[in-house]
Amino acid sequence: MKVMNMVQSINQALDLKLKDDPDVLVFGEDAGVEGGVFRLTEGLLEKYGNERVFDTPLAESAIAGAALGMAVSGMRPVVEMQFAGFVYPAFNQILSHIARMRNRSRGTFTVPVVIRMPYGGGIKALEHHSESPEAFFAHIPGLKVVIPSTPYDAKGLIISAIESDDPVIFMEPKRIYRAIKQEVPEEKFSIEIGKGSIVNEGEDITIVAYGAMVREAQRAVVLAKKKGISVELIDLRTIYPVDRDLIGNSVRKTGRFLAVTEAPATAGMASELVTIVMEEAFLNMEAPPVRLAGFDTIMPLPKGEHFYLHSAERIFYEIEKLISY
Amino acid sequence: MFKEFDPLKSDQFQIINKDGKVINKKWFPDISDEDISESLKKMLFARTADLQAVSYQRQGRMHTYPPNLGQEAISVAAGMVMKDEDWLVGAYRELAAWLAKGVTLEEVFLYWNGHEDGSKRSKAKNTLPISVPISSQLLHAVGIAYTLKLKKEKAAVFTFCGDGGTSQGDFHEALNFAAVWKVPVIFIVQNNGYAISYPVKKQTVSRNIAIKSIAYGLPGIQIDGNDILAAYSAFNYSREYVLKGEGPVLIEAVTYRAGAHTTSDDPGRYRTKEEEESWKDKDPVLRIKKYLDGKGLWNSKEEEKLLKQYKDLVDAEFKKVEEYEPYKLEYCFDHMYADPPEDLKKQKIEYEKFLNRSGDLT
Numbered sequence: 233m234k235v236m237n238m239v240q241s242i243n244q245a246l247d248l249k250l251k252d253d254p255d256v257l258v259f260g261e262d263a264g265v266e267g268g269v270f271r272l273t274e275g276l277l278e279k280y281g282n283e284r285v286f287d288t289p290l291a292e293s294a295i296a297g298a299a300l301g302m303a304v305s306g307m308r309p310v311v312e313m314q315f316a317g318f319v320y321p322a323f324n325q326i327l328s329h330i331a332r333m334r335n336r337s338r339g340t341f342t343v344p345v346v347i348r349m350p351y352g353g354g355i356k357a358l359e360h361h362s363e364s365p366e367a368f369f370a371h372i373p374g375l376k377v378v379i380p381s382t383p384y385d386a387k388g389l390i391i392s393a394i395e396s397d398d399p400v401i402f403m404e405p406k407r408i409y410r411a412i413k414q415e416v417p418e419e420k421f422s423i424e425i426g427k428g429s430i431v432n433e434g435e436d437i438t439i440v441a442y443g444a445m446v447r448e449a450q451r452a453v454v455l456a457k458k459k460g461i462s463v464e465l466i467d468l469r470t471i472y473p474v475d476r477d478l479i480g481n482s483v484r485k486t487g488r489f490l491a492v493t494e495a496p497a498t499a500g501m502a503s504e505l506v507t508i509v510m511e512e513a514f515l516n517m518e519a520p521p522v523r524l525a526g527f528d529t530i531m532p533l534p535k536g537e538h539f540y541l542h543s544a545e546r547i548f549y550e551i552e553k554l555i556s557y
Numbered sequence: 558m559f560k561e562f563d564p565l566k567s568d569q570f571q572i573i574n575k576d577g578k579v580i581n582k583k584w585f586p587d588i589s590d591e592d593i594s595e596s597l598k599k600m601l602f603a604r605t606a607d608l609q610a611v612s613y614q615r616q617g618r619m620h621t622y623p624p625n626l627g628q629e630a631i632s633v634a635a636g637m638v639m640k641d642e643d644w645l646v647g648a649y650r651e652l653a654a655w656l657a658k659g660v661t662l663e664e665v666f667l668y669w670n671g672h673e674d675g676s677k678r679s680k681a682k683n684t685l686p687i688s689v690p691i692s693s694q695l696l697h698a699v700g701i702a703y704t705l706k707l708k709k710e711k712a713a714v715f716t717f718c719g720d721g722g723t724s725q726g727d728f729h730e731a732l733n734f735a736a737v738w739k740v741p742v743i744f745i746v747q748n749n750g751y752a753i754s755y756p757v758k759k760q761t762v763s764r765n766i767a768i769k770s771i772a773y774g775l776p777g778i779q780i781d782g783n784d785i786l787a788a789y790s791a792f793n794y795s796r797e798y799v800l801k802g803e804g805p806v807l808i809e810a811v812t813y814r815a816g817a818h819t820t821s822d823d824p825g826r827y828r829t830k831e832e833e834e835s836w837k838d839k840d841p842v843l844r845i846k847k848y849l850d851g852k853g854l855w856n857s858k859e860e861e862k863l864l865k866q867y868k869d870l871v872d873a874e875f876k877k878v879e880e881y882e883p884y885k886l887e888y889c890f891d892h893m894y895a896d897p898p899e900d901l902k903k904q905k906i907e908y909e910k911f912l913n914r915s916g917d918l919t
Contacts, residue, residue, distance in 0.1 A: 301698060328693060473898030
């Protein structure tokens with residue numbers, strides 16, 4: 233098997249789907265000739281031509297709105313928002329139409345659109361290039377929201393997203409675009425949307441993380457192990473719908489819960505996860521469930537982002553507090 | 558046509574004047590007298606449906622409704638020009654165009670009366686549901702047109718917004734994308750004078766709306782939207798133009814919203830009776846009637862009979878809506894997802910437990 237990073241595995245998935253299905257289209261700002269600012273769509277225009285892989289003028293609302301039009305007329309667009317921080321002009325199209333068209337038309341029209349966007353901090357980028365706005369999308373009925381944390385999962389999940397008849401927001405943790413490499417099968421395979429995975433089995437505490445925070449949590453698991461604490465680490469992989477059973481089963485076993493996210497704490501995914509834990513495992517809890525989310529502040533510029541993004545040490549600090557509660 | 562009627566010179570394309578006299582023979586559409594009589598009948602039907610809808614609303618039998626009164630010529634003309642393979646991407650004031658595409662009046666009333674089944678439009682050909690957020694639908698039209706071009710299908714996309722919609726970013730993005738992609742979209746702006754209460758003169762300092770096409774590099778034309786022959790002629794010409802692969806067209810159809818924005822609106826708060834009166838002799842129904850009368854092609858006695866017949870038809874459609882099966886809990890859930898999440902199923906089950914509870918909660 234070939235060793236790939238996430239940029240390569242998603243590129244390969246797009247390549248396979250473009251080859252597989254003539255209705256698949258890939259486009260966005262700089263997504264054609266340049267291959268995207270992260271080079272994720274590199275080589276696809278040359279291979280599939282500029283009618284199916286192309287650059288667009290710089291207007292996110294138009295990208296999303298046109299994608300809906302293409303989808304209701306039979307295509308499967310996979311569009312790129314250059315950064316999650318620039319998706320907001322498209323928000324009305326996503327919320328008011330892409331998410332609603334199926335229900336509005338009672339199933340006459342479906343919107344098989346995938347909206348990809350790099351998100352999250354840790355690459356010392358400019359303002360608006362580091363936020364984690366996944367909760368906005370998880371809050372919109374009609375969408376599914378996926379965040380992979382490994383090259384393997386990214387490939388399997390984006391293939392499912394493209395094949396899904398429901399619209400999918402596909403958020404890519406750019407901090408680990410190239411930082412993690414693993415063996416990924418070259419052929420087509422898919423991973424079910426809505427299923428998390430257990431990264432590390434453990435007995436004393438459950439951690440749920442997703443995106444780049446999974447890697448930090450993995451490091452915290454090692455720190456905890458040295459102190460004799462056994463951590464069960466779950467990679468959520470899909471933000472909506474949440475794999476409630478996986479979380480419930482784990483917390484009923486461990487009795488302790490820590491959600492680790494980059495996004496601001498208030499009304500965020502970490503809060504949602506805590507709610508699920510309370511619904512599923514209230515009587516099994518040994519300590520109150522805890523959110524280790526971002527501050528309710530603006531994501532700091534690069535000089536300050538280390539305060540905002542959780543390190544393995546910061547996660548381990550919370551683990552110890554929960555164990556000694 | 559586009560060269561002859563220059564938006565920079567504020568030319569307006571007209572075939573018959575308000576007295577029903579033909580003032581432009583060159584562009585008189587290639588349709589029969591019967592077709593023209595038929596267009597009047599369609600306007601009368603739409604107007605009857607509209608007036609009845611407002612009346613149902615006043616009787617407390619209908620929710621909020623946006624009347625088309627005074628703007629019927631534009632939708633009827635579009636309906637006559639559109640072919641089955643063409644797409645209709647409307648906003649919410651294109652009643653006759655929807656009907657022409659095969660949407661039933663029952664569905665239209667069902668939607669405005671608060672039921673999603675009205676947007677199913679299952680028998681209609683290539684027609685998107687009503688779109689409430691202003692101008693956002695124009696981009697859907699552009700995306701559909703991209704598919705048509707990619708698949709080399711010979712069809713056009715007719716899309717609509719109002720004068721108010723031309724202030725939205727999506728309007729400008731749609732014109733630009735359609736022009737850059739050179740796709741077959743006919744953008745029709747129903748300039749009815751108002752964005753609810755805000756008059757078009759205050760919305761823009763452009764001398765007209767058609768002129769906005771120039772910067773995006775597509776042809777634009779202002780037409781008299783109350784002249785159904787002008788509307789037919791311009792739409793038909795534009796359809797042929799976009800099918801040649803020349804890219805999109807912008808048509809500003811000048812009309813007047815004779816009614817309220819919706820049944821919740823009171824135009825008396827922002828416009829004068831004098832202004833409303835000044836538009837009465839420009840009414841599209843009156844105009845084409847004068848034209849047909851002049852040719853001895855319209856019988857006013859028959860019109861009374863027709864109107865009675867239409868009213869009965871409309872009432873019968875509305876009766877179906879009033880007798881439509883009651884809204885069921887599953888309607889909230891059934892069409893949210895192709896592959897519905899377990900949590901949604903659970904939310905429904907929880908509510909069913911509440912519905913099927915035993916004991917008295919009051």
